[in-house]
Structure formats: C-alpha cells, structure tokens
Amino acid sequence: xxxxxxxxxxxxxxxxxxxxxxxxxxxxxxxxxxxxxxxxxxxxxxxxxxxxxxxxxxxxxxxxxxxxxxxxxxxxxxxxxxxxxxxxxxxxxxxxxxxxxxxxxxxxxxxxxxxxxxxxxxxxxxxxxxxxxxxxxxxxxxxxxxxxxxxxxxxxxxxxxxxxxxxxxxxxxxxxxxxxxxxxxxxxxxxxxxxxxxxxxxxxxxxxxxxxxxxxxxxxxxxxxxxxxxxxxxxxxxxxxxxxxxxxxxxxxxxxxxxxxx
Amino acid sequence: xxxxxxxxxxxxxxxxxxxxxxxxxxxxxxxxxxxxxxxxxxxxxxxxxxxxxxxxxxxxxxxxxxxxxxxxxxxxxxxxxxxxxxxxxxxxxxxxxxxxxxxxxxxxxxxxxxxxxxxxxxxxxxxxxxxxxxxxxxxxxxxxxxxxxxxxxxxxxxxxxxxxxxxxxxxxxxxxxxxxxxxxxxxxxxxxxxxxxxxxxxxxxxxxxxxxxxxxxxxxxxxxxxxxxxxxxxxxxxxxxxxxxxxxxxxxxxxxxxxxxxxxx
Numbered sequence: 001x002x003x004x005x006x007x008x009x010x011x012x013x014x015x016x017x018x019x020x021x022x023x024x025x026x027x028x029x030x031x032x033x034x035x036x037x038x039x040x041x042x043x044x045x046x047x048x049x050x051x052x053x054x055x056x057x058x059x060x061x062x063x064x065x066x067x068x069x070x071x072x073x074x075x076x077x078x079x080x081x082x083x084x085x086x087x088x089x090x091x092x093x094x095x096x097x098x099x100x101x102x103x104x105x106x107x108x109x110x111x112x113x114x115x116x117x118x119x120x121x122x123x124x125x126x127x128x129x130x131x132x133x134x135x136x137x138x139x140x141x142x143x144x145x146x147x148x149x150x151x152x153x154x155x156x157x158x159x160x161x162x163x164x165x166x167x168x169x170x171x172x173x174x175x176x177x178x179x180x181x182x183x184x185x186x187x188x189x190x191x192x193x194x195x196x197x198x199x200x201x202x203x204x205x206x207x208x209x210x211x212x213x214x215x216x217x218x219x220x221x222x223x224x225x226x227x228x229x230x231x232x233x234x235x236x237x238x239x240x241x242x243x244x245x246x247x248x249x250x251x252x253x254x255x256x257x258x259x260x261x262x
Numbered sequence: 263x264x265x266x267x268x269x270x271x272x273x274x275x276x277x278x279x280x281x282x283x284x285x286x287x288x289x290x291x292x293x294x295x296x297x298x299x300x301x302x303x304x305x306x307x308x309x310x311x312x313x314x315x316x317x318x319x320x321x322x323x324x325x326x327x328x329x330x331x332x333x334x335x336x337x338x339x340x341x342x343x344x345x346x347x348x349x350x351x352x353x354x355x356x357x358x359x360x361x362x363x364x365x366x367x368x369x370x371x372x373x374x375x376x377x378x379x380x381x382x383x384x385x386x387x388x389x390x391x392x393x394x395x396x397x398x399x400x401x402x403x404x405x406x407x408x409x410x411x412x413x414x415x416x417x418x419x420x421x422x423x424x425x426x427x428x429x430x431x432x433x434x435x436x437x438x439x440x441x442x443x444x445x446x447x448x449x450x451x452x453x454x455x456x457x458x459x460x461x462x463x464x465x466x467x468x469x470x471x472x473x474x475x476x477x478x479x480x481x482x483x484x485x486x487x488x489x490x491x492x493x494x495x496x497x498x499x500x501x502x503x504x505x506x507x508x509x510x511x512x513x514x515x516x517x518x519x520x521x522x523x524x525x526x527x
Contacts, residue, residue, distance in 0.1 A: 032438055039445050043454045047304070050314045050459065055307050179290045186294040193300075197307045202300070 007104060008112055015115035030118045037070055037125035040192060055197045062194060063133035065220040068153075069192040071126035072215050075157050076188065078119025083111050084164050085181060088171045096257060107165070107250055130223070141223050148232060149222035155239040156215040162246035163210070169246075169253035184210075191216040214238070266361040270369055273361070277373025288374070292381060295333055301454055302326035315459050321485075324397035325456055327389040328481045331382050333453070335375070336416040336476065340367045341440055344427030353522065364424055364515060371420060399486035404493055411480040414500040418476045421507035428511065431518030446471070452478030458487075472507070475500040 019026055044066055048059040057065075087110045090096040099109050134140055141149075167180050187210050195206045195213035207213040214235055221227040281288055305322040308314055317325070344367070347353040356363045390398060399405060426443060430436040448454050450464075450473035457465045457478050468474045479496050482488045488496070 028438065032441065035442070036445065039449070042449050043301075046455045046459055047308055049461075051308055055310075174286060179287055179294070183290050183294040186296055189297065190300045193304055198303050199307065200303075202303045 004104070004108060007108070011112040012115060016117050019117050026118055029116075030121045033074075033118060033121040034125065037122065037129075040070070041066065041129075044192075055194070057194045057197065060133045060137045061220070061224060063129055063136075064223055065194045065216050066192055067126045067129035067133065068149075068156075068216040068219045068223075069126075070122050070129060071153070072156055072160065072191065073188075074119045074122025074126065076160055076185075078116045078122065080111075080161055080164050081181070081185075082114040082116050084168050086110070086113050087168050088181070091168075091171045091257065100254075100257075106254065107247070110168075111161070111165075142225060145223055145225045148227065149219045152214075152219040152222050152227075152232065152235060155235050156219060158239050158243050159211055159214055162243045165246040165250050169249045172253040172256045188212070188215075194220070211238075211242075266365060269361055270365075273366060273369035274373045277370045278376060280370070281374040281377050285377075288377060291337070292334060292378070295330065295337070297453065298326040298330040298333060317456060317459070320393045320397060322456075324389065324393045324485045325481060327385060327393070328484050329453060329477060331386050331389070332412060332415060332477055332480045334378050334382050334385075335412050336419050337374075337378065338371045338416065338420040338423050340371055340420060341423040341427040341436075343367060343370075344424065345430045345437060348427075348430045348522065357519075357522075364511065367424070368420060372416075397485060399484060401486070401490065403490060404483055404486070404488070407493060407497060408480060408484050411483050411497060411500065414497070414504055415476045415480055417504045418472055418500070418507060421504065421511045422472065425507060425511040425514050428514035428518045431521045447473045447476065450474060451476050452481065469499075472503045475503055 044059075044062060047054060048062065052058070054062070087096070090099065090110070096106075096110075100106050102109060163184070167184055170180060187205075190202075190206060191212040195203070195217040198206055218227060218231065218235055222232065302322060305314070305317070305326070306319045309317060309319045309322055313321075344353075347356065353363070356366065359366070422443065423440070426436055426440045429439060433439075450457075450468045450471050452468075452474065457468050457474065460468070468478070475496065479500060483493055483496075
C-alpha cells in the first residue's frame with residue numbers, strides 16, 4: 001500500500017513538472033478552463049431568466065448541481081481522461097507490453113500515468129459557484145451535510161473512473177475507441193442539470209446506464225441537506241459494486257490483449 | 263482548373279467506402295451528437311407548466327429535432343485531420359497530389375453524407391409524426407430553400423474548421439482555439455437555447471456572427487419561424503459569410519503552407 005502511495009506521488013510530481021515546462025500553455029489552458037466555467041452557466045441563466053423554479057429546483061439549487069458538475073469535470077479532465085486516453089494509444093500500438101512488464105499493478109500504472117494540474121481551476125470554479133449559491137440562499141451548509149457530500153464526491157469520482165475503465169476495456173476488443181471517449185464526454189455534459197428534471201427514457205439513462213445522478217445530483221442534494229440516508233447508503237453500496245465490476249472486467253479484458261504483432 | 267474536378271466523383275466514392283468500412287465508429291460519432299435531445303428534454307421540462315416565450319413543448323420538440331437533423335447533416339471533422347497531418351508531417355503526401363488538399367478534405371467529409379442522410383430521414387419523419395405537420399413550414403419556397411441553407415451551414419462549418427486548422431501551421435494550440443469557437447457556437451448558434459429566448463441584445467449580436475447561420479437559420483426556416491423576406495435576407499448573409507470564410511481559409515492555407523517543412527525539411 002505504502003509503495004503504491006509513493007508511486008502515486010512520483011507520477012503526480014512527474015505530471016506537474018511536465019506541465020510547468022510548458023508555462024504559456026499552462027496559463028492558457030487555465031484561462032480556457034475559467035472561460036468554460038463561466039460559459040457553461042449561460043444556458044442555466046437563460047432557463048432561470050424565464051422561470052423561478054424547474055421541476056422543483058430553484059436557481060440556487062440548480063447552481064449547486066452546476067458547481068458539482070464543474071468539480072467533476074475537473075476530476076474527469078484533470079485526473080481520469082489524460083491517463084486513460086494514453087492507454088487506448090498503448091493498446092493500439094502494442095506498447096502496453098512495457099507497462100504490463102513493470103512490477104506493479106497495470107491498472108494502477110495506466111490510471112496514474114498523466115495528470116493535468118491546471119484543471120485545479122475547475123475545482124476553484126466549482127467552489128466559487130457554491131459560494132455564490134449559498135450566499136444567495138443566505139446560509140452556510142451544515143458540517144454534516146458537507147461531510148456527506150464529500151463522501152458522495154468520492155463515490156462520484158470512483159464511479160466516473162470505473163466507467164472509464166470499462167470504456168478502456170472496450171479498447172481491447174474494438175480498437176478505435178478514442179471516439180468512445182468523445183461519446184462519453186458528450187453524455188457527461190448532461191450532468192450539469194439536476195437529473196430529476198428529466199423524464200422517461202432520459203431519466204433511466206442518467207440514473208442507471210450512465211449514473212450522472214450519482215455524480216452531480218446526489219452530492220448537490222447532500223450539500224443542500226435534502227438527501228435521505230437510504231439513498232446515500234445505496235449510492236455508496238452501488239459505487240462499491242460498480243468499482244468491483246469494472247476491476248473484474250479490466251482483468252478479463254487484459255487477458256484478451258495480444259500485443260501488436262500477434 | 264477542370265482537371266482536379268474530374269477526380270471529385272472518385273474521391274467521393276472512396277470517402278463513402280471509408281465511412282461504410284468504419285461504420286461502428288461512424289455510429290458512435292453520430293450518437294455523440296445527443297445534445298439537442300438532452301436540451302429537448304430539459305426545455306420540455308421547463309415548458310411543462312406553460313409556454314416559454316412563444317415556445318410550447320411541441321415547439322421545443324420541433325425546434326430541437328430539426329436542430330439534431332441539421333447538426334447531423336452539417337458535421338465536419340477536417341480540423342482534426344489537418345491538425346494531425348501537420349503535426350505528423352503526413353500532409354506532405356497530400357501535397358504531392360494534383361488536387362487542392364482543402365478540396366480533398368471537403369470530399370472526404372461530404373462523402374459521409376449518404377450515410378448521414380440515411381440516419382437523418384427516420385429522425386425527420388419522426389419529427390413530422392411526433393409534433394404534427396403544423397410545426398413544419400408549409401411554404402414550398404421555404405422548404406426548397408432548406409437544402410440550400412443546410413449546404414451553406416455545412417460550408418461555414420467546414421471553412422471555419424479549415425481556417426482554424428490552417429493556423430496549426432503557426433501555433434501549436436489551434437485545438438484550444440477551436441474549443442473556444444465551439445463554445446461560442448454552443449451559445450450563439452441556438453444549439454443549446456433557441457436564440458429568441460435570449461435577451462434581445464444577445465439575439466441581435468448573434469445575427470452579426472457566423473454561428474447563427476450554421477444552425478439556427480436552417481432550423482428556424484424549416485420550423486416555420488421565419489417569414490420569406492427574413493429568410494432571403496438571412497440566406498444572403500449566410501452566403502456572404504461563406505464567401506468571406508472561403509477567401510480567408512484559402513489565404514491562411516496558402517500562407518501557412520509556406521511555413522510547412524514536414525520532416526527533415
């Protein structure tokens with residue numbers, strides 16, 4: 001365990017050094033991330049310019065969901081996406097061999113290969129949105145609610161990561177998978193809206209197929225103090241099951257890997 | 263001048279075969295154009311207890327289904343091809359051919375149209391069936407203008423991508439630049455929110471930017487939200503943008519090419 005923590009530290013340091021080498025890019029990407037945070041608020045502002053509440057969600061509550069979406073987007077694009085896009089490349093070129101040979105767990109190595117530190121801007125953006133939302137509501141969230149939402153944030157990150165592992169596992173079978181990641185991001189984009197706004201087929205897709213509800217809506221409800229304990233524990237259990245499932249699929253898929261020349 | 267044009271049918275055929283060969287990839291690309299459906303679900307929820315502006319639930323359904331059709335028909339991916347070929351130097355092979363690379367890219371992108379059409383027709387019929395014929399314009403002239411408007415929308419998309427892609431000759435992060443373009447597109451093209459629902463000054467600003475003519479214009483045309491006179495003015499503006507972008511893209515390409523050194527150059 002300690003060894004893996006040390007390894008994680010090394011990988012993080014390498015990514016940071018790499019990012020700091022390209023300082024202009026670093027600043028540019030940071031600014032771009034900031035632009036996106038602000039820009040993604042536009043549809044929300046338009047919707048709530050016409051209505052005071054949508055499906056029981058007030059503007060402030062929808063803002064909290066947007067805050068979690070921004071945070072999760074930061075997690076996705078800063079910690080999950082960069083490494084796992086590399087894996088797809090490795091599988092296609094057959095260079096995954098070099099990783100499989102290393103004396104550490106392959107899933108761990110490929111998942112921590114690259115981070116993009118400037119995505120911290122997203123975290124800051126998310127926090128700023130929370131600040132505005134709770135300032136408008138004129139209260140601060142209770143400590144217990146913050147803790148609950150942080151626990152759910154953990155769940156959300158694990159779920160997101162497991163989903164990605166499943167996508168990458170697909171790369172062992174269908175090689176052209178970089179567009180699968182595109183599909184995934186496009187679906188993830190819907191997470192900026194409270195999942196309970198949607199009805200019918202979309203509701204099912206967003207809670208069961210791609211658990212967007214778990215990633216943004218539940219943490220937001222927890223922070224607002226509106227989530228009942230049953231749902232919270234179900235989310236925790238579901239996440240654990242899902243992560244285990246992803247791990248099993250990864251292990252089975254890697255057995256399917258045949259390197260480049262065979 | 264005519265020599266390269268004779269190659270066009272062949273290039274289209276090759277492009278179509280490529281699209282058919284990678285059909286799984288093709289379907290995934292199409293599936294990732296799901297934003298209009300999400301926005302449709304969202305706006306229907308908003309309009310559940312009363313129309314927003316002049317948009318009721320059915321109007322939103324017609325608008326966003328039409329947006330989906332237009333978006334599917336106007337897809338282009340030339341920027342990624344240009345970026346990658348410039349970065350890897352494989353553009354050199356393309357330059358050896360006696361056809362202008364931009365024309366070749368255009369053929370590759372256009373060749374996927376039959377497949378896209380095959381996918382769009384069911385959606386279009388569903389649109390008619392679901393929201394009732396009253397939400398689609400009955401004016402035969404406007405219906406006839408629709409393909410022209412869609413072609414224009416595709417040309418703007420393609421030329422803008424070529425223009426930004428050509429910048430990859432100068433700067434390395436033309437991808438980020440395009441990301442900003444896409445961000446602006448999302449808001450000013452009526453992709454996420456029908457332009458009418460914005461405050462008037464945003465809608466007015468959108469009229470002066472190219473994004474509206476890439477999506478909202480054909481959509482508003484076919485859903486009968488525009489009068490004939492308005493449609494003709496917009497069509498004129500659209501093709502003015504096309505002419506301007508075409509000149510800019512060709513100039514940027516020619517200037518950029520002089521800097522292109524490929525590998526070992």
